[in-house]
Amino acid sequence: MKHNLILRVVAKFLIPLMFLFALYVQFHGDFGPGGGFQAGVIFSVGIILYALVFGTDVAKQIIPSGVLKVLASLGVLIYAGTGVASLLLGSNYLNYSVLGSTQLAGQHLGIIVIELGVGMTVMSVMLIMFFAFADRDNKE
Amino acid sequence: MIEIIVDIILLTLLAIMAFAIIRMRSLFGVIMLFSGFSFLSAGLFVVMDAVDVAFTEAAVGAGISTILMLATLALTYLPNVNKEEKRPTHKPWLPLAVVLITGGLLIYGTTDIPAFGDPDAPAQKHVGPYYLEKSLPETGVPNAVTAVLASYRGFDTLGEVTVIFTAGIAVLLLLGGRRKEKQENSDET
Numbered sequence: 584m585k586h587n588l589i590l591r592v593v594a595k596f597l598i599p600l601m602f603l604f605a606l607y608v609q610f611h612g613d614f615g616p617g618g619g620f621q622a623g624v625i626f627s628v629g630i631i632l633y634a635l636v637f638g639t640d641v642a643k644q645i646i647p648s649g650v651l652k653v654l655a656s657l658g659v660l661i662y663a664g665t666g667v668a669s670l671l672l673g674s675n676y677l678n679y680s681v682l683g684s685t686q687l688a689g690q691h692l693g694i695i696v697i698e699l700g701v702g703m704t705v706m707s708v709m710l711i712m713f714f715a716f717a718d719r720d721n722k723e
Numbered sequence: 724m725i726e727i728i729v730d731i732i733l734l735t736l737l738a739i740m741a742f743a744i745i746r747m748r749s750l751f752g753v754i755m756l757f758s759g760f761s762f763l764s765a766g767l768f769v770v771m772d773a774v775d776v777a778f779t780e781a782a783v784g785a786g787i788s789t790i791l792m793l794a795t796l797a798l799t800y801l802p803n804v805n806k807e808e809k810r811p812t813h814k815p816w817l818p819l820a821v822v823l824i825t826g827g828l829l830i831y832g833t834t835d836i837p838a839f840g841d842p843d844a845p846a847q848k849h850v851g852p853y854y855l856e857k858s859l860p861e862t863g864v865p866n867a868v869t870a871v872l873a874s875y876r877g878f879d880t881l882g883e884v885t886v887i888f889t890a891g892i893a894v895l896l897l898l899g900g901r902r903k904e905k906q907e908n909s910d911e912t
Contacts, residue, residue, distance in 0.1 A: 608778075613864045616774035618872065620883075624782040631790060652895075659888045662881050677877040687863035694864060694873040697880070704884050708891035709787055715898040716794035 587636075594636040601629035609702050613691070619698035623705025631713050639717045648714060651707040658704030662697045669693070729770055737763050748807040754792045761785040771839075775868045 609622035634642035666677040674681040679693020737760065744756045761784030768777035837844035858870035872880050 612869050613866055615866060616778050616868075618775070618869055621775075621778045621782050624779075624787055628782070628786055628790075655888055655891055659884055662884055666877070666881070677881065679874060679877075686861070690862040690864070690874055694862065694869065697873055697877065698869075701880065701884050704888055704891075708887050711891045711899075712791060712894045713794065715894050716791065716798055719798055719898050 590636050594632055598629050598633055601625060601632070605629065609698065610695070612698055613694060619701030619703075620705050622698075623702040624709060626702070627706045627709035627713070630710055634713070634717065639714060643714065646710065648711065651711050651714075654703050655707035655711060658700040658702070658707065661700035661703070665693055665696050665700070726770055730767070733763055733767050733770065737767070748810070750796055750808055751793075753808075754789060754796065757792070758785045758789040761788070775866075 605622045605626035608617035608625060609619060612618035612622070630642055630646060633645070665679070665682075669678050669681055670676050672681040677693075677697075680686040680689045682692050683689035740756055740760045740763065744753055744760065747753050747756065761780055765777040765781040765785065768774070768780060841847070854867055854871055854875065858867045858875070859865060862870045862874050864870040864874070
């Protein structure tokens with residue numbers, strides 16, 4: 584698909600919009616539909632579209648598989664770590680109310696942080712899966 | 724009124740698509756139809772005001788799953804082999820009977836289900852009212868779905884993220900290894 588001009592132009596136009604939309608869904612999940620899970624999927628789809636049009640090798644230069652593995656683990660770590668932080672601050676596991684000066688501030692901070700963790704893990708795992716499939720194909 | 728019309732159109736298309744999926748033998752076409760099926764389901768969820776679920780269905784069901792299934796098809800593709808699904812060698816009478824009986828029982832069961840959106844339904848009487856009343860003052864998050872997912876049911880969501888993480892590790896273990904190393908290992912053994 585590397586020589587398909589229309590695909591390349593449309594992809595170049597669409598991919599930034601997809602990233603922007605993913606970030607919107609990520610950080611606007613408190614107010615509208617969406618959240619870390621959907622944002623992670625949309626973000627990964629942007630990179631997958633890039634990989635489909637320009638080749639997986641080019642896409643891997645942007646986001647190497649080592650980085651993806653670290654990001655996937657870091658997401659879960661952030662989520663679980665938020666729980667541990669609330670434990671250390673003297674409350675129940677994953678009770679965000681103690682994270683901020685007031686209950687609302689703590690809840691808001693906690694929800695944003697764990698959504699970020701969810702988004703990171705989902706995005707990286709989807710890409711890990713896609714690259715695992717796509718690379719296998721190239722080697723045969 | 725307009726909702727009923729939209730529901731009828733979407734459900735009719737879903738039924739047509741389901742039959743097409745059963746009848747179609749081309750695996751590529753089936754994957755595309757699966758994607759359309761997911762997208763129609765997402766439309767149904769929107770009509771039912773479950774936008775968060777619809778969002779997930781459209782992104783994961785219609786998007787990522789389709790890509791992964793296409794990747795699997797590309798992975799298992801052999802140039803000389805026909806890409807059509809094999810015709811079954813036996814007559815599917817037993818599965819048909821099982822499906823018909825199960826489907827009949829399920830339809831019979833729907834007669835006892837409270838009407839859609841019924842305020843007296845058990846589902847609306849349990850913790851639902853608490854979340855709807857308290858989620859905004861307690862968490863400051865206007866979207867009750869996010870408040871429940873991220874805060875009240877944070878434990879479950881942590882579990883879900885762990886499941887996704889585990890799935891990623893499993894795929895890496897199964898497909899991520901380098902082929903050359905594998906061949907060397909098999910030579911040694």
